[in-house]
Amino acid sequence: MCKEPCLLVESTWGPIKDPTVVEYTSDKGELVADVKALFYLPLRDNVGHDVTEEIEALEAELFVLFSGWTFQGYVKGAYRMADGTQSLDESSAYVVVCDESRIAELEQLLRDFKSKTSQETIYLEIQRDVDVRFV
Numbered sequence: 388m389c390k391e392p393c394l395l396v397e398s399t400w401g402p403i404k405d406p407t408v409v410e411y412t413s414d415k416g417e418l419v420a421d422v423k424a425l426f427y428l429p430l431r432d433n434v435g436h437d438v439t440e441e442i443e444a445l446e447a448e449l450f451v452l453f454s455g456w457t458f459q460g461y462v463k464g465a466y467r468m469a470d471g472t473q474s475l476d477e478s479s480a481y482v483v484v485c486d487e488s489r490i491a492e493l494e495q496l497l498r499d500f501k502s503k504t505s506q507e508t509i510y511l512e513i514q515r516d517v518d519v520r521f522v
Contacts, residue, residue, distance in 0.1 A: 420484035423514040424493055427462060427478035432504040442479065445500045449483055452492060457482040468507055478510075484519045 428442050449456040459480040466474045483493060490513060497509045 420486060420519040421516060422485050422487050422490060423517040423519060424483045424485065424490070425459075425512040425514070426481055426483075426493075426497060427464075427476070427510040428481060428500070429476045429478045429504075429506055430461075431477070432506040433468070433474055434505040436505060438504050438506075441500055441503050445496060448496055449481075452496070453483045453485055453489070455483075466508065474507070484517070487515065 428445065429438060432438050446456060459482055461477060462480050463475070463477050466476060468474050485493065494511065497511060501509050
């Protein structure tokens with residue numbers, strides 16, 4: 388059973404069972420989080436398909452499940468594919484802040500995004516013990 392507040396969500400990738408929207412509050416009543424997750428979403432997947440629609444759907448999911456996201460701009464980089472070839476990506480950089488217990492939910496959303504594309508991997512960086520406050 389979910390804790391309050393709670394939402395039942397129909398995801399663009401199927402039903403999400405019992406997601407819980409949790410607000411973490413400091414002793415001063417500020418919204419706080421202890422994990423900052425940075426991830427890169429490619430503008431085009433590894434075979435060159437535009438993934439704008441998939442990104443927009445993911446942004447909507449992030450808002451529902453994490454109450455927000457931040458677009459930090461575009462990044463460019465190289466990655467060695469499993470077959471040894473070089474892949475050059477231009478990606479959108481995003482940040483989501485949450486409680487440690489919600490990282491698995493974020494990872495699953497990114498896996499679901501990846502499964503809808505031909506992208507081999509998605510970069511995800513977890514920064515722990517970050518003092519994030521929404522004042």
